[in-house]
Amino acid sequence: MEKMTASSAFLSVVCILFVTVLIKLMNWVWLRPKKLEKLLRQQGLSGTSYRFLFGDLKDFAAMRAEALKYPMDSFSHDYFPRxxxxxxxxxxxxxxxFFLWFGPIPMIQISKPQLIREAFTKTQELQKLKVNPIFEKLFPGIVNLEGEKWAKHRKLINPAFHVEKLKLMLPAFRDSCEEIINKWEMIIAKRGSGELDVYPDLMQLSSDVISRAAFGSNYKEGQKIFELLKQQTDVGLLMLQSVYIPGMRFIPTSRNRRFKKLEDQMRTSLRAIINKRKEEIEAGEALKADLLGILMDSNSKEIQQAAGSYKNQHIGMSLEDVIDECKLFYLAGQETTSTLIVWTMILLSKHQDWQERAREEVLQAFGNNVPDIESLNHLKTMTMILYEVLRLYPPVMQFSRWVQKDTNLGALSLPSGTIITFFMNTIHMDKELWGDDAEKFKPERFAEGISKATNGNNSYFPFGWGPRICIGEKFAITEVKMAICMFLQRFSFELSPSYVHAPRTMILLQPQHGAHIILNKL
Structure with missing residues (x-):
């Protein structure tokens, strides 16, 4: 009788657990999405109808794959349809x-600058997207932190990007640029000109810069980490294209095992770099003026100042925190600058008049000497050109935020558990905001600064906006200016007939088929 009672109790518990899981599952894949759909439509928002589990993901992936099969018919900046x-x-x-469906989650697309500015400032209610834990593995560190921990990391990292620290990194920028220039000069030495796809070299350039500026090593020593990053990003992007079911990342599929192996290898490599630096510091060696050295120094001072405090367990970064920030340095520092440099070269190749104006300014400011940071910051024509390139080809084309708790955004009532998203290039090329020439390359629109160019609308967000604006903006702009200046001193360049205009997004906005450019030695 007791055995029967125990068996019945166990069976009852199993049934209750099964029913509970089933109810939660049904709520996740059907009941809650339909409830959210009703709430959004009651506000006057239009959207697609929810389809079980996958939402619009299948249509989105299929149409995107088809569009990427073909380049654009002409050289146009209207690439959003592609x-x-x-x-x-x-x-x-x-x-x-309007809204569409990211699996069972509604994604609300907004387009008005005032709503976007408000979204950037509501950091408590609207947080970084955390639909899939894989995204946090790909982009760890400050970019995904929230609240007090974000504020702490931002405070500790911020000194590394001050102008006086960037001055110390300028030799790293110069040396990396010189290597690429020497390589190009050797390729075109016989004829004085030649065609090549500059994009792989520009990726190497930015990889070299971040290795030297962030870790004091050269590209070859950092190449292993970059290769691991590239492989992990490729695997991660495939994983992000499917609906994430909670717990799936723990299932030992071949893709999950591959992603984890790459993550472990990368963290081991970064841990070795950090531990080596700690040993150097403990041995009394002078602090290196690179991002890692500045970060470790800032972290050490923070911990020392808090010594003895009852809060000191919450002060400073752990070793794993530092590894996360280093990984982010590698990925963001390489990808953002290489894409900005390549689009700048492509547009200057297309618009020879602006290339000549930029070269005249560079030669007048520096001659054939290496640029210095003070003069770089006063290059008016170069700044106008980069602002316009960032307007037309912002590295990060899409920003998304997770609605952490019910909140208002303008007249919209956003229920928790939804996503809002906005696209930079659609705002940057809105004719109502920028004029009828919004889709044209016209750097002169920035002749009197950003505010004048936007008619006071604050509709320019290439590096985000508000308290979470990209911390590495000055680093990226300084590197890009240095590279373009040194290229203009040595070469003129034009688009090759074999260049294919085909922008695509792979995290950042990139030229799908490279950048085939004819370089002419000056």
Whole structure:
């Protein structure tokens, strides 16, 4: 009788657990999405109808894959239909602001600058997207932190990006640029000109810069980490294209095992670099003026100042925190600058008049000497050109935020558990905000600064906006200015007939088929 009672109790517990899981599952994949859909439509928002589990993901992936098979018909800056064909198809039917489905989660697209500015400032209610834990592994550190921990990391990292620290990193920028220039000069030495795809070399350039500026090593020593990063990013992007079911990352599939192996190898390499630096510091060696050295110094001072405090367990970064920030340095420092440099070269190749104006300014400021940071900051024509390139080809084209708790955004009531998203290039090329020439390359629009160019609308967000604006903006702009200046001193360049205009987004906005450019030695 007791055995029967025990068996019945166990069976009852199993049944209760099964029913509970089933109810939660049904709520996740159907009941809650339908409830959210009703709430959004009651506010007057148009959107697609929810489809079980996958939402719009299958249509989105299929249309994007088809669009990327073909380059653009002409050299046009209206590339949104190619990189976001599904959204482009929906917009005429649903309006500028609408919602679609990221699996069982509604994603609300907003387009008005005032709403976007408000979204950037509501850091408590609207937080970084955390739909899939893989994203946090790909982009760890400050970019994904929230609240007090974000504030702490931002405070500790911020000194590394001050102008006086960037001055110390300028030799790293110069040496990396010299290596690429010497390589190009050897390629075109016989004829004085030649065609090559500059994009792989520009990726190597930015990899070299971040290795030297961040870790004091050269590209070859950092190449292992970059290769691991590239492989992990490729695997991670495939994983992000499917609906994430909680717990799936722990299932030992071949893709999950591959991702974890790459993560472990990368962290081991970064841990070795950091431990070596700690040993050097403990041995009394002078602090190196690179990002890692500055970060470790800032972290050490923070811990010392808090010594004895009852709060000191919450002060400073752990070794794993430092590894996360180093990984982010590598990824963000390499990808952002290489894409900005390549689009700048492509547009200056297309617009020879602006290339000549930029070269005249560079030669007048530096001659054939290496640029210095003070003069770099006063290059007016160069700054106008970079602002315009960032307007037309922002490295990060899409920003998304997770609605952490019910909140208002303008007249919208956003329920928790939804996502809001906005696209930089659609705002940057809105004719109502920028004028009828919004889709044209016209650096002169920035002749009197950003505020004048936007008619006071604050509709320019290439590095984000508000308290979480990109901390590495000055680093990236300084590196890009240095590279373009040194290229203009040595070469003139033009688009090759074999250049294929095909922007695509792979985390950042990149030229899908490279950048085939004809270099002419000056």
């Amino acid at each position: 990189v976001e064909p599904y959204r482009h198809q929906l917009s005429p039917k649903l309006g500028e602001d």
